[in-house]
Amino acid sequence: MLEKLGEILRKATDRIANALFLDKNLVDQVIRDLQRALIEADVSISLVKELSDKIRKAAIDERIREIDKKEHIIKLLHDELVSLLGEYKPLALQKTQNRIMFLGLYGAGKTTMITKLGNYYAKRGNKVALIGLDVHRPAAAEQLEQNAKKHNLNYFIDPGNNDAVSIYKKYEKQLKTFNVILIDTAGRHMLDETLLKEIKELNRAINPTEKILVMPADVGQAAKKQAKEFQGAVEISGVIITRMDSTAKGGGALTACAETKAGVYFIGTGEKVNDVEEFNPERFLSRLLGMGDLQSLIEKIKSITDEKAQAKLQKGIEQGKLSLDDVVAQVKSMGDMGGFDKIKGMIPGLNSAKIPEGMLESQQAKISRWEHILKSMTPEEKADPEILQKEHSRINRIAKGSGVANSDIKALLKQYDMLNEMIKSQEDFDPSKGMSQKQMQKLAKKFGKVKKMRF
Numbered sequence: 393m394l395e396k397l398g399e400i401l402r403k404a405t406d407r408i409a410n411a412l413f414l415d416k417n418l419v420d421q422v423i424r425d426l427q428r429a430l431i432e433a434d435v436s437i438s439l440v441k442e443l444s445d446k447i448r449k450a451a452i453d454e455r456i457r458e459i460d461k462k463e464h465i466i467k468l469l470h471d472e473l474v475s476l477l478g479e480y481k482p483l484a485l486q487k488t489q490n491r492i493m494f495l496g497l498y499g500a501g502k503t504t505m506i507t508k509l510g511n512y513y514a515k516r517g518n519k520v521a522l523i524g525l526d527v528h529r530p531a532a533a534e535q536l537e538q539n540a541k542k543h544n545l546n547y548f549i550d551p552g553n554n555d556a557v558s559i560y561k562k563y564e565k566q567l568k569t570f571n572v573i574l575i576d577t578a579g580r581h582m583l584d585e586t587l588l589k590e591i592k593e594l595n596r597a598i599n600p601t602e603k604i605l606v607m608p609a610d611v612g613q614a615a616k617k618q619a620k621e622f623q624g625a626v627e628i629s630g631v632i633i634t635r636m637d638s639t640a641k642g643g644g645a646l647t648a649c650a651e652t653k654a655g656v657y658f659i660g661t662g663e664k665v666n667d668v669e670e671f672n673p674e675r676f677l678s679r680l681l682g683m684g685d686l687q688s689l690i691e692k693i694k695s696i697t698d699e700k701a702q703a704k705l706q707k708g709i710e711q712g713k714l715s716l717d718d719v720v721a722q723v724k725s726m727g728d729m730g731g732f733d734k735i736k737g738m739i740p741g742l743n744s745a746k747i748p749e750g751m752l753e754s755q756q757a758k759i760s761r762w763e764h765i766l767k768s769m770t771p772e773e774k775a776d777p778e779i780l781q782k783e784h785s786r787i788n789r790i791a792k793g794s795g796v797a798n799s800d801i802k803a804l805l806k807q808y809d810m811l812n813e814m815i816k817s818q819e820d821f822d823p824s825k826g827m828s829q830k831q832m833q834k835l836a837k838k839f840g841k842v843k844k845m846r847f
Contacts, residue, residue: 396433397429401681403425407421408422408465411462414451426444426447433642433643433644434613435647436647443472443473446472450465478650478656478673479653479655480673482672489573489601490571491601492601493577493594493600493603493604494574494576495591495605495622496579496606497579497581498529498580499608501660503576506522506575507543507545507665508660509574509658510522510545510574514544519546521546523548523563523567523574524547524576525556525576525577526579527555528579529579534549546570548567550562556578557594560598561597575600577590578590604629605618605628605631605654606632607633607634607645609659610639612648615631615644619631631655631657632660633656633671634659635660637667642659646671657670658670659671715777716766716775716777716804720759720762720763761794761800762804768790773786773790787801
């Protein structure tokens with residue numbers, strides 16, 4: 393996701409921070425690199441010029457002491473980039489029923505995104521229903537049905553009915569038992585009179601609590617025009633940008649939405665159901681700058697585990713110790729999050745780490761062996777694996793029973809030690825408040841030693 397932009401931003405801040413003096417040549421070189429990276433990310437030239445002028449002005453501002461200038465410019469760069477990305481605008485669910493209507497043109501990815509958000513909210517304890525009101529696209533209802541069944545989500549469709557309002561009215565009474573209703577609507581090649589008429593009819597019938605425009609990231613700066621048209625026509629409450637993982641134009645889509653004051657609620661970051669995340673400009677920039685984004689990592693973990701699993705894990709964390717079952721479940725969940733390569737940017741110190749080729753595939757093979765190992769262990773051994781280190785005869789017995797080498801069991805025990813060590817380093821961590829600076833530095837230091845980690 394915008395990796396090249398992130399790499400150049402990191403180099404620019406490092407160059408400023410490590411310079412003995414901020415001379416004109418250095419400032420010009422940094423600005424040129426930033427301009428090139430931002431334009432390649434499809435940020436509008438006027439915004440790029442505005443940022444460049446502000447950096448130049450700060451560099452020659454004689455009111456700022458030379459000793460403070462580097463820090464001032466880095467902070468200015470950070471603040472301006474956050475401003476370019478727009479205001480943080482989370483989608484806040486109401487205590488009563490939430491009727492969220494999704495709008496957008498053909499190919500934006502509405503139906504797929506509705507499934508992702510259905511999973512996202514269901515994992516957070518909400519009673520979710522999907523309803524298909526796209527009566528024009530062939531097999532739209534069937535696609536919604538397949539997606540919903542695959543991820544155990546409630547759904548309502550009426551294939552063959554070409555009246556979207558009547559479909560909603562048909563299920564309106566049943567939908568009252570759900571607190572989050574995600575509504576799929578039809579698209580067009582453009583916002584024409586027929587689409588506008590249908591949206592307005594649905595708006596009157598449903599009275600949605602949110603009207604969200606879904607746009608693919610590859611529309612780039614054209615997102616500005618599209619957002620303005622929908623904003624003016626139907627008063628959208630926010631935007632979701634899909635396909636952020638597959639295009640360099642994501643920067644254009646994000647900054648264009650910020651210009652129209654249409655807040656971005658979520659971004660889609662891949663094809664899997666868990667590849668969706670709340671868009672927070674500060675956190676997004678933090679990841680680009682290689683500073684990690686632990687809060688988004690926590691949110692991603694919530695998206696792949698249900699409340700019971702979260703409660704069990706939380707209990708282990710509070711007690712300062714996980715079982716081997718917990719450890720294997722957590723490592724498996726990494727695959728559900730898209731693999732280590734997907735989440736390394738969220739962990740401080742790992743964004744620029746070189747992950748050995750084939751590491752992810754070998755990790756999957758290890759997980760399979762670890763699951764065989766667990767089946768050959770007693771409940772006592774799984775709950776307290778330290779007894780294995782005291783009695784090696786147990787390791788020999790488990791190895792024979794599971795058909796693995798003793799080294800495979802020892803690798804599992806090392807993973808166990810590492811995760812429990814991490815828990816101890818996160819004392820008093822409250823996910824709702826995030827980490828303190830001291831805790832983040834401690835964790836970053838631990839993760840930064842990537843060569844010493846056992847995968």
